[in-house]
Amino acid sequence: MIAEVIVDIASSEVDRIFDYVCDEGVKPGSRVVVPFGNTHTAGFVMACKERSEYPEQKLRRISKVYDELPALNEECLALTDALAKRYRCPKALVLRLFLPAEMRTGKVKERYLRYVAFVKDADTSRAKKQAAALSYLKEHKKAEGRILDEMFGAAAIKALAGKGAVEITREQVRRSPYEGIAGSDTPHTLTQEQRAAVESIRASSQTVQLLHGVTGSGKTEIYLTLIAEALEQDKSAIFLVPEISLTPQMLSQLRARFGSAVAILHSGLSYGERFDEWWRLRTGEARVAVGARSAIFAPVDRIGVIVIDEEHDASYTSESTPRYRTYDVALRRATYHSCKLVLGSATPSVETYLDAREGRSNLISLKNRINSKPMPDIIIADMREEVRHGNPSAFSSRLKEELTRCLAEKRQAMLFLNRRGYSSTVVCQECGYVAQCESCDVSLTYHSEEDCLKCHYCGAKYKMLTACPNCGGVRIRYGGTGTQRVVSELRKLYPSARILRMDNDTTSGKEGHYKILRAFASHEADILVGTQMIAKGHDFPEVTLVGILDADMSLHFSDYRSGERTFQLVTQVAGRSGRAQEAGKVVLQTYSPENNVLRYAVRYDYAGFFEYESSLRKATHFPPFAKIVRVMVTGEKEEEAIEALKKVYYPLEALAKAHREEFLFFNKMKSPIRRIQNQYRYQVLMRLKGDALLSAIYDICSVKTRNVLVYVEENPNNLS
Ligand code: ADP
Ligand code: ZN
Numbered sequence: 078m079i080a081e082v083i084v085d086i087a088s089s090e091v092d093r094i095f096d097y098v099c100d101e102g103v104k105p106g107s108r109v110v111v112p113f114g115n116t117h118t119a120g121f122v123m124a125c126k127e128r129s130e131y132p133e134q135k136l137r138r139i140s141k142v143y144d145e146l147p148a149l150n151e152e153c154l155a156l157t158d159a160l161a162k163r164y165r166c167p168k169a170l171v172l173r174l175f176l177p178a179e180m181r182t183g184k185v186k187e188r189y190l191r192y193v194a195f196v197k198d199a200d201t202s203r204a205k206k207q208a209a210a211l212s213y214l215k216e217h218k219k220a221e222g223r224i225l226d227e228m229f230g231a232a233a234i235k236a237l238a239g240k241g242a243v244e245i246t247r248e249q250v251r252r253s254p255y256e257g258i259a260g261s262d263t264p265h266t267l268t269q270e271q272r273a274a275v276e277s278i279r280a281s282s283q284t285v286q287l288l289h290g291v292t293g294s295g296k297t298e299i300y301l302t303l304i305a306e307a308l309e310q311d312k313s314a315i316f317l318v319p320e321i322s323l324t325p326q327m328l329s330q331l332r333a334r335f336g337s338a339v340a341i342l343h344s345g346l347s348y349g350e351r352f353d354e355w356w357r358l359r360t361g362e363a364r365v366a367v368g369a370r371s372a373i374f375a376p377v378d379r380i381g382v383i384v385i386d387e388e389h390d391a392s393y394t395s396e397s398t399p400r401y402r403t404y405d406v407a408l409r410r411a412t413y414h415s416c417k418l419v420l421g422s423a424t425p426s427v428e429t430y431l432d433a434r435e436g437r438s439n440l441i442s443l444k445n446r447i448n449s450k451p452m453p454d455i456i457i458a459d460m461r462e463e464v465r466h467g468n469p470s471a472f473s474s475r476l477k478e479e480l481t482r483c484l485a486e487k488r489q490a491m492l493f494l495n496r497r498g499y500s501s502t503v504v505c506q507e508c509g510y511v512a513q514c515e516s517c518d519v520s521l522t523y524h525s526e527e528d529c530l531k532c533h534y535c536g537a538k539y540k541m542l543t544a545c546p547n548c549g550g551v552r553i554r555y556g557g558t559g560t561q562r563v564v565s566e567l568r569k570l571y572p573s574a575r576i577l578r579m580d581n582d583t584t585s586g587k588e589g590h591y592k593i594l595r596a597f598a599s600h601e602a603d604i605l606v607g608t609q610m611i612a613k614g615h616d617f618p619e620v621t622l623v624g625i626l627d628a629d630m631s632l633h634f635s636d637y638r639s640g641e642r643t644f645q646l647v648t649q650v651a652g653r654s655g656r657a658q659e660a661g662k663v664v665l666q667t668y669s670p671e672n673n674v675l676r677y678a679v680r681y682d683y684a685g686f687f688e689y690e691s692s693l694r695k696a697t698h699f700p701p702f703a704k705i706v707r708v709m710v711t712g713e714k715e716e717e718a719i720e721a722l723k724k725v726y727y728p729l730e731a732l733a734k735a736h737r738e739e740f741l742f743f744n745k746m747k748s749p750i751r752r753i754q755n756q757y758r759y760q761v762l763m764r765l766k767g768d769a770l771l772s773a774i775y776d777i778c779s780v781k782t783r784n785v786l787v788y789v790e791e792n793p794n795n796l797s
Contacts, residue, residue, distance in 0.1 A: 078098070078099050078100065078101055078125055078126075079096050079099070079126050079128060079129045079133075079136070080096070080098075080099040080109070080122045080125050080139060081094045081123045081125070081126065082094065082095050082096070082109060082123065082139070083120055083121050083123055083169055083172065084113055084118050084119070084120040084169065085173070086113075086118060086169055090781075092167035092169065095113075095120075096129040096130075096131055096136055097109075097111050097139045098136050098137070099122075099125070099142070103122060103142055104122065105123060105124050105147065105149075105154060106121070106122065106144075106148060106149035106154055107121070107142055107144050107148065108121060108148050108176075109122055109141060109142050109143065110139070110143075111139050112137045112140060117140060121149065122147075123157075123168075124154075149175055150378060152410070152413055152414075153175050153376065155413075156409060157171045159409060160409075163401075164400060164401060164775075165775040165776070165778070166398050170398055170399060174371065176355070177342075177348075177352055190222070190247070190248055191221070191247055192220070192221055192245070192246050192248055193221075193244070193246075194214070194243060194246065195214040195215050195242075195243055196243055196244050198211070198215075199237065199240040201237075204233065206229045206230055206232075206233040207233045207236055207237055210225060210228070210243075213229070214237075262329075262334050264301070265295070267298065267302065268295065270294070270295075270443055271295050271298060271443070274288060274290075274299050275302055275303065278417060278419065278439070281417070281439040283438055283439045284411050285418050285437070285438035285439070286418065286419045286420065286439045287388075287422075287425060287430070287432070287433040287439065287440050287441065288420065288441050289423070289425055289433075289440065289443070289683070290423060290441075290442065290444075291423050291444065291445070291446060291452065291652075292423045292446075292452075292651075292652025293446040293450065293652060294443035294445060294447065295443070296421045296443065297386075299421075300316060300419065301331075301334055303382045303384065303417070304316060304335070304365055304382060305334070306381070306382070307364075307380075307416075308364060308365070308381075311379070312379045312381030313358075313361075313365065313366070313379055314383070315366045315375055315382075315383045315384070315407075315410075316384045316386070317367075317370065317372055317383075317384065317393075317407075318386045319369060319387050319392045319393075320343065322387065323343055326598070326616065328341060331367055335365050337362070337363065338363055338365050339365045339367055340354040340355075340357050340363035340365065340366055340367070341367050341368060342354055342355065342358075342366060342367070342371065342372040343369055343372070344369075344371075355375075358375055373406045373407050373410070374406070380410060380411070380414040381414075381416050382416055383407050383411050383417070384421065385407060385420050385421070386421045387421070388404070388420035388422045389424055389426040389641075394794055396794075398788055400788065400790055400791070402791075404420075404429075423648055424644060424645040424648045424683060425683075426641065427641055427687065427690055427700075427701060431701050450660075451660065452652075453654040453655040453661030453663050454660075454662055455647070455665050455678070455679040456479075456662065456663065456665065457679060458473035458475045458476060458664055458665065458666045458667070459667070459668075459670045460667060460668045471494075471562070472566070472570070476666065477570065480571070480624070481571075483622040484574055484603055488619055488659065489597070489602075489604070489605070489617060489621070490604045490605075490621070490624065491604070491606075491611055491620055491624070491650075491653055491654075492563060492567075492605070492606045492607075492623075492626060493607065493608075493611060493623065494558065494559070494563055494606070494607075494608065494626040494627055495608050495609055495627070495646075496557065496558070496560065496608070497522070497559055497560050497561070497581055498524050498531065498533070498582070499524055499559050499561040500555035500557050500558065500559055501520070501556060501558075501559060502555075502556035502557055503520070503521060503523050503530060503542060503553060503554075504553070504556050505547060506550065506552040506553070507545060507550030508547050510547040510548065512542060514534065515537070516532070516535055516537060516753075516754055517532055517535050517750065517753045517754060518751045519533070519750055519753075522559060523559075525562070526561060528541050529541055530542075534753050534754065535753065535754040558626070560578055560580050560606050560608060561582075563606050563626065564578050564606050567604060571604075574603045574604055575603050576602060576604045576605075576606065577597055577605050577606070578593075578605075578606045578607060579593045579594070579605060579607035579608070579610055579611055580607055580610060581610075593605075597617060598617055612646060612650045612653070617653065620653055620654055621654060621655055621660070621662065622662050622664070623650055623651060623653050623661065623662070623664075624663075624664045625646075625650055625651075625663065625666060627666060628643065628646075628666060628667040629667050629668050629672075637700065637705070640674040643674050643678070644674050644683075644690075647675070647678040647679070648678060648683075650663070651663045665678075665679065673689055674686065674689075698741050698766075699764075703741055703765060703766055703767075704764070704765045704767060704771070705764050705792050706762075706764075706765060706771070706774055706790070706791055707760050707761070707763070707789070707790045707793050708760060708761040708763075708778055708788070708789055708790075709760050709790065710758070710760065710761075710785060710786070710787050711757065711759075711785065712756060712757055712782075712784055713755055713756060713757070714757070714784065715757045717782075717784050717785050718785055720785075721780070721782040721785040721787055722759045722761075725761065725777055725780060728777045729743075729761055729763070730743070732770065732773055732777065738766075739769055740763065740764070740765060741766060743761075743762075744761070744762050745760070746759075746760060746762065747760075748796075749796060762796075774789060775789055
């Protein structure tokens with residue numbers, strides 16, 4: 078037989094089918110090892126056939142086949158083809174998305190244990206140990222071999238096996254992450270609004286369902302109901318959440334509800350755990366795949382429902398090749414399985430909501446919080462006034478007042494600031510020198526705990542300046558406030574308050590941020606200060622005050638989505654307040670209180686925001702009414718990057734000239750951040766009326782380049 082093999086090498090030069098001779102019974106989707114050039118390499122069988130177009134004696138033989146159950150099923154293979162085509166990338170790179178890395182290298186192995194089982198009685202009259210072992214097994218039916226060896230001696234067990242009295246088997250055991258998480262969970266009886274939502278989803282003939290529900294409206298319970306239904310029908314489910322929402326709280330709820338049917342796929346697991354969770358899904362032992370973006374590639378069959386929670390979250394777009402949108406992959410899978418794709422959010426992206434409004438998906442709205450709790454009041458604190466009244470601190474007088482009251486009432490507060498570290502810039506007051514990273518063109522952030530400067534793009538650390546390297550001046554100013562500075566100011570203002578901080582610096586490893594959240598949840602601290610990490614999904618019943626320290630930060634990004642991001646952020650953060658009995662409050666600090674987006678946000682007026690934002694984008698020709706395409710060219714040597722840029726720029730320019738009617742904007746330039754991690758970055762930025770030329774653009778950009786990366790981004794999340 079002949080197997081068509083894709084070798085696991087991420088290069089366009091070998092991105093084609095190679096024929097190999099194989100034994101009967103090798104199945105498409107299997108992992109294999111094949112001779113390649115003068116070495117061996119891993120690969121995948123994409124298809125099998127009787128005959129090759131090449132003379133058979135010239136073909137080489139597959140050297141090893143890994144799986145009895147092929148690692149990939151038919152759907153995955155078809156999806157691989159489709160995605161490789163859509164995003165113009167080598168199939169090997171798409172195949173890698175379907176498999177945990179450790180599986181491709183074959184480094185992690187299944188873990189087997191030896192078991193011994195009773196079969197029948199036998200003559201053991203002259204062997205005391207054998208007699209004892211046999212009667213033990215007769216009673217216990219089956220036991221682990223290692224333990225029996227210790228109890229009765231390995232020789233006795235072997236002798237019993239020789240007599241056919243016992244049977245020895247090797248069985249696979251699985252490592253299971255979060256096994257220790259004890260969860261209690263009783264399904265809630267659905268409220269009328271929730272029930273209506275579930276019924277609307279069931280009855281809908283559309284694939285895509287948009288569940289637009291205010292924070293605290295009980296969307297999770299709806300997801301779980303739909304997942305339970307899929308399981309009852311003997312089907313499987315995929316449940317995606319932003320990485321940050323994979324909290325123990327959520328995992329324990331899922332474990333409690335669905336038991337070992339849940340498999341968790343995420344980057345914080347150990348290799349062995351990830352490997353085993355993956356196989357549990359592949360074999361059907363587990364049928365609910367839970368995880369962040371990459372879990373959309375979970376190896377489940379017969380999908381009954383796919384849920385994408387917080388669908389607007391930026392993490393759902395991949396930032397490495399292939400730069401897929403999770404939604405695109407999910408829609409393909411849902412279509413293949415004829416199941417529903419449920420998108421949930423309190424603040425859907427403009428794009429998603431437009432689809433629903435124009436009838437391309439089914440829109441379900443949840444207008445009320447569970448138990449009709451009101452949304453917390455959002456009070457605007459005008460920071461210009463504060464400055465005018467001589468208050469230079471990061472806290473407005475209103476926020477201080479509310480904090481004092483909150484602490485006095487023994488409740489909890491969360492303070493949100495989207496900037497970690499102590500200060501965002503370190504400036505010499507004599508000459509204006511700003512400390513910058515040597516490998517990236519960005520300013521460094523001061524971190525007070527380690528007393529060093531850090532680059533937030535590449536992670537490099539530098540010694541703190543004692544004098545300006547430019548002029549020797551010693552008056553160094555810390556500009557901009559970060560989370561560390563907020564904590565140190567809070568300590569001065571409220572010496573007896575217990576304060577926790579949560580950002581990228583405090584949360585390393587799988588346990589890092591769980592510990593902080595757990596501590597805050599059990600009221601071991603009064604105030605939690607953090608970046609957007611604290612904005613999502615957490616349910617802390619004793620929080621009655623939320624402070625948004627700098628609502629303008631995301632507003633003034635030079636990005637067409639900045640208004641949308643700000644609205645989402647304010648809504649999400651505000652949703653953390655007053656979730657239980659006590660009414661909550663939010664203090665929103667801004668220098669532009671008259672800003673339209675903020676005005677809709679404080680009234681929780683999503684519909685108003687959507688009308689405003691979508692008409693603005695329509696008028697100015699921005700997505701979803703147009704498409705932004707950025708071609709990035711990055712390389713360590715500037716000359717090489719420029720050479721590669723020319724290779725794509727001229728054909729793109731020709732395309733633009735030939736199709737003026739499709740182009741709204743076309744320009745090549747240095748990227749706003751010219752260098753990141755020593756890579757020079759050039760870009761061609763385009764705005765197109767639609768997708769008509771997309772395919773031609775991808776074609777132009779699949780040029781062969783040396784030492785330079787060329788890639789296409791569609792509606793990128795940030796344009797830095
Ligand atoms: P959302 O995801 O929409 O922000 P959640 O799913 O977190 O909202 O639900 C908010 C709270 O309401 C949670 O504490 C949840 O346990 C509770 N809840 C959800 N549904 C019900 C229900 N039908 N009856 C009572 N409590 C519920
Ligand atoms: Zn750097």
